Amino acid sequence: MNDAMIDALYKQAKEWVYEAGAMIKDSFSRKLDITYKSHQADLVTNMDKNIEKFFATLIHEHYPDHKIIGEEGYGDEVKKMDGTLWIIDPIDGTTNFVHQQSNFAISIGIFVDGVGVIAFIYDVARDELFHCVKGQGIYLNDQKLPSLRTNVLAESVVAINGTWLTPNPKIDHQSLIPIVRKSRGTRSYGTAALELAYVACGRIDAYITMRLSPWDFAAGYILIGEAGGTISTVSGESVNLLEKNSIFASKKGLHEEILSIIYEGAKSE
Ligand code: IPD
Ligand code: CA
Ligand code: CA
Ligand code: CA
Numbered sequence: 001m002n003d004a005m006i007d008a009l010y011k012q013a014k015e016w017v018y019e020a021g022a023m024i025k026d027s028f029s030r031k032l033d034i035t036y037k038s039h040q041a042d043l044v045t046n047m048d049k050n051i052e053k054f055f056a057t058l059i060h061e062h063y064p065d066h067k068i069i070g071e072e073g074y075g076d077e078v079k080k081m082d083g084t085l086w087i088i089d090p091i092d093g094t095t096n097f098v099h100q101q102s103n104f105a106i107s108i109g110i111f112v113d114g115v116g117v118i119a120f121i122y123d124v125a126r127d128e129l130f131h132c133v134k135g136q137g138i139y140l141n142d143q144k145l146p147s148l149r150t151n152v153l154a155e156s157v158v159a160i161n162g163t164w165l166t167p168n169p170k171i172d173h174q175s176l177i178p179i180v181r182k183s184r185g186t187r188s189y190g191t192a193a194l195e196l197a198y199v200a201c202g203r204i205d206a207y208i209t210m211r212l213s214p215w216d217f218a219a220g221y222i223l224i225g226e227a228g229g230t231i232s233t234v235s236g237e238s239v240n241l242l243e244k245n246s247i248f249a250s251k252k253g254l255h256e257e258i259l260s261i262i263y264e265g266a267k268s269e
Helices: 003-027 046-062 094-100 173-182 192-201 214-227 254-267
Strands: 034-036 043-045 067-070 084-092 105-112 115-123 128-133 138-140 157-160 185-187 206-212 230-232 245-250
Touching: 003 046, 003 084, 003 105, 003 115, 003 128, 043 046, 043 094, 046 067, 046 084, 067 214, 084 094, 084 192, 084 214, 105 192, 105 214, 115 192, 115 214, 128 192, 128 214, 138 192, 138 214, 157 173, 157 192, 173 254, 192 206, 192 214, 192 245, 206 214, 206 254, 214 230, 214 245, 245 254
Parallel strands: 067 084, 157 185, 157 206
Antiparallel strands: 034 043, 084 105, 105 115, 115 128, 128 138, 206 245, 230 245
16 A cells, blocks of 8 residues: 555545544433443443444445454454454443543554554544554644653653452562552553553553453554554563553653563562
8 A cells, every 4th residue: 555545544534533433422412322241341332333333334335355353343354464454442441431421532543464554542522633644653633742752660650450450360460569659650541542542642651451452452552653652562572463462552761661670570470
């Protein structure tokens, strides 16, 4: 895909993102149909499904050779990153959407042959669109944002999901305690997409979580790379875009500092 085709795809996708955002805003005054999936804390609403269906229908109609991975099942069976792939989370932060009508986002990453080329994370309630086209820098609405600088943990705000600080099967929870202690503060927004967007735009310095699906991190992965940050698994390995991963995104420098704390914790296990 050449640059002109990528720009055209970006413009089209952006229009759809705003349309989807308007559909979500409209739904605020109507009663949601809420059910749960695997357990009581795993909510899904009619809007999660409607929005994913909206994108899947348009993409299949306009770009029949493009593939889709989506949380709610309207996408395709995708086993490799060949061709053009849209990775979509129609509503990231469904619990916040249901409980707060805020702190949730539409998250879309578009990859061509495995390379992230376009990303959108749209905070519908605040009308903040974090977006980028590879090589052109990242934007918040119409404002171009500066590249990320390095930082030290003592001056950093770190987003972390509180559940990982309790005994859990994914990580020795004690190894996370020094990160919390040494940082300037911790936050937990309940939406991986916005937490990644906030790292990309510098509102927070790092985000650490133990298990996300491709639709949770795909757009953030592209934004962080474009912003000059680092994104890896919690053990410092490359992220596999087709599988569940732990995710650790941060500014450079800080990434090494936090990884060394995690390695120390792992050694003393
Ligand atoms: C969830 C949110 C949350 C993260 C969960 C995700 P959903 O996505 O990103 O912050 O901790 O692991 O499943 O289900 O609201 O799209
Ligand atoms: Ca979900
Ligand atoms: Ca999600
Ligand atoms: Ca979701």
